[in-house]
Amino acid sequence: MVSIELQDLVFERRKGFRLGPISLTLGDGSRTALVGPSGCGKTTLLRCLAGLETPGSGSIRIGDRLVQGDGVHVPADKRRIGFVFQDGALWPHKTAMAHLRFVAPRLSRKDAKALLHAVGLEGRERRRPAQLSGGERQRLALARALAITPDVLVLDEPLASVDVHLRDELALLVRRLTEERALTLVVVTHDRDEALAMADDVVILREGHVVEQGAARDVLRAPRTSFAASFLCRASVWPAEAVADERGIDSLRTPFGTFERNGAPTGPVSVVVLPGEARIAAQDATNVARARVLRVLPRGDRALVTAEVAGRTIELFADASDTIDVGDTLTVELLGKPRFLVPDRRSGERVSSTKKNGDRS
Amino acid sequence: MLSRTITRLPLILGIAFIVLFVILPLVGMLAETFWGAEGFDLSPWSHLFEEARDRQAFFTSIQLGLACVAVALVLGGGHAWLCGTRDLPGWRVLGPLGVLPLALPPITIAMGWSDITVTKSFWFCAVLVGVAFAPFVAVMTARGLDTIDGRSYESALLSRGRTSAELLVLRSALPEILAGALFVFVFAVGEYGVPEFLTIKGKTWHTYSEAVFARWTRRATGSGMEDLVGPIVASVPLLVLVLFAMFVALLLRARATISGSFAPLPRRSLGALRVPALLLPVTYLGIGVIVPIVVMVRWAMGSTDVTEPMSFEVLRRTFERTFEQAGGDLRFTFLVAVLTTIVLVVIGPPLARSVAKRGILVQSLVAIPIAVPAVLLAVGFVKVYNRPELGPLYDRTFDFYDSAGIVVVAYGARFLPFAILTMLHAQRRVDPTLEEAALFGERGPLARVLHVRLPLILPALWSMACLVLVLALRELDTAVVLPAGNGTVVRRLSNVIHFGGEAMGGALGLMVFAGACALPVVTMLVTGKKMRSLS
Secondary structure, three states: OOOEEEEEEEEEOOOOOEEEEEEEEEOOOOEEEEEOOOOOOHHHHHHHHHOOOOOOEEEEEEOOEEEEEOOEEOOHHHOOEEEEOOOOOOOOOOOHHHHHHHHOOOOOHHHHHHHHHHOOOOOOOOOOHHHOOHHHHHHHHHHHHHHOOOOEEEEEOOOOOOOHHHHHHHHHHHHHHHHHOOOEEEEEEOOHHHHHHHOOEEEEEEOOEEEEEEEHHHHHHOOOEHHHHHHOOOOEEEEEEEEEOOOOOEEEEEOOEEEEOOOOOOEEEEEEEOOOOEEEOOOOOOOEEEEEEEEEEEEOOEEEEEEEEOOEEEEEEEEOOOOOOOOOEEEEEEOOOOEEEEEOOOOOOEEEEEEEEOEEO | OHHHHHHHHHHHHHHHHHHHHHHHHHHHHHHHOOEEOOEEOOHHHHOOOOOHHHHHHHHHHHHHHHHHHHHHHHHHHHHHHHHHHEOOOOHHHHHHHOOHHHHOOHHHHHHHHHHHOOOOOHHHHHHHHHHHHHHHHHHHHHHHHHOOOHHHHHHHHHHHOHHHHHHHHHHHHHHHHHHHHHHHHHHHHHOOHHHHHHHHOOOOOOOHHHHHHHHHHHHHHOOOHHHHHHHHHHHHHHHHHHHHHHHHHHHHHHHOOOOOOOOOOOOEOOHHHOOHHHHHHHHHHHHHHHHHHHHHHHHHOOOOOOOOOOOHHHHHHHHHHHHHHHHHHHHHHHHHHHHHHHHHHHHHHHHHHHHHOOOHHHHHHOOHHHHOOHHHHHHHHHHHHOOHHHHHHHHHOOOHHHOHHHHHHHHHHHHHHHHHHHHHHHHHHOOHHHHHHHHOOOOOHHHHHHHHHHHHHHHHHHHHHHHHHHHHHHOOOOOOOOHHHHHOHHHHHHHHHHOOOHHHHHHHHHHHHHHHHHHHHHHHHHHOOOOOOOO
């Protein structure tokens, strides 16, 4: 097991793209997902880590080895990293067995066979990539990455080209193999479910910068930025206003009514509602807003309703027996106090205040 | 360390080759336009196109080039278009045959047609030369059509109708078609063999290459080397024109998408025109292959012999006599062609890889050796490698100037752009992550090249090798200037025809044709795949 440490890493491309400066520490045996929208720099960061790109400045340390920075550039093949490319990057002319034996010539045929067995490719040793299914190709890419007995396993959108029903299976395989082999895992994805299925920690990137990082569980429970809230937590975010009236009472004006707030500075804020923090209102409910139904998806004995409240969408569950149709108007009720985020002066990003929740006035 | 050195060796050799055999002859020749007998002198540049004869020859060549492009687009492009997009009867067989005229030296096509017609007009010459180089357009049109996603055609058909959909296909294939047309233009403008052959048959107008060669041969009768300065200067505008065209073609090619997910173009019905449309491939192959081959077979069977009727016995005897008298030339020609191919197979891919990392401007500079008329390029070789100062070196080592070596490197320099451009395009089509994936193993650079990079580019490399072999077998323009080139079959072919040796000419032409067809045909039979030589 090794840790990974990135210090003030900066990478610039000619066409104006800039990544960083980024400083990160990923612990021994940690499983981290780099998430963010397309073009945010997550794959570039991964390629810098693997030695496929050379950053302009900053340093990378894998375990106690400096692999990048201070005039040092350890090439990719010396970093002890297993890399799984987005589409597998399998060699069309080689069999599954030949893939493993090429990257790891000292691997015995028996061990190679065992590795193929471990990823679920028993009996496929002599098949070429064109003779494998999408899921099997990705398993082979995983086996090839593991064949060199790496310290770090790096996956670049590994499930992007795999059928939806196979994704969970492969994600569990990745988890199991990294646990068994005590590997530090870094996975890049723009899919929240994929990230959460494989990783315990998340690093959220936006436009070349880290906007939030931490244990996935904590970020999901209490995102500190509106970007993380909407991107990772599927939260609904509304602009709101923190005001103080002439009587000196602080309040928060939201689409769900006005709430008392505890000491947040006045001015624009964001109100964040995580999944499960709102529901279709009971008749006597308070903290309500009007919503127009955009979509109704059956989910067993329930239905997932997507509705629009004050120009933003929110997802709610209803009983399957309820007669809700697209275009209907509903009343949505907040469960408890709304959390709000105040803008950060430096980044303009909405971040959590120290006192998060307001009280209903 | 050794492995890294070995993998870098071809690139180092390639760079050395470019310096010694491309830059040195061309720069040396260009330098002479600035340094006359009395030192630095710009007068050749101030007298550019001053002589009406030069001006006329130059513009005739440009006109010939454009006319050949038109012929090649109609016949070669039309052939590929019909075979690639329509339900033409026998399209599976006819399609690959589009490359066949390339297997015949252009002079043999001219020889064949001169046997049955006395026309020596400009357009007759344009049709012969145009057809001889039309395979460039045919193959590249086919390549362009192959890379179009059929779904984009279908979506245009559904939304905008048939005309718009057809225009979309044409627009998508245009970069490749233009690149093919450009190759036809540069070869036709610099073509020496066919116009010279028709001059001997009575043609009265002359091309630029003929003018260069005429001045070159006058050296021996008192005309000075400086006499050539005018044509060298005159070639510079042509060079600039070709480089600009190459820049545009590469730019268009670079913008063309190479789709990963892909559906082939649907084959559209020709309706009632299905059978009449066969006329185009038949015309194309008739002019470029069938008529010349039939004429050569007849010659070899003794059609021009007044003492004996045509027979297979005569054919057998002609081949026997040809082997006896020209066996050395045949061996020399195949040796030169094979060595040229080996040289370009070794240095082409690493140079293409290196060029790929640079901009399109640098990539278009690669075209310089084909943009310079072959006769002039060969003159550059003579000027650099026939210097008296090199005499002692040749005495101590070997006489490079009079050996097959100079023919190999001259052919290599001439066809280097094909090697680089073919591999450049192949490189573009290989997913870079396939090579990156090999970086994470325990294998060294040499193993990575042999086990990963080479297999990925092997089809393109083999196609390139076949193309270079065929071009080297049929090359005449370089051979007429280099003394060592006298030993090539095509040179002998042009000589024997001038002196009434049709029977042997026919046999030699058939042998070159068979030799040029052998490698691609064997490859197609073994792999069962069509070869896209210029892709």
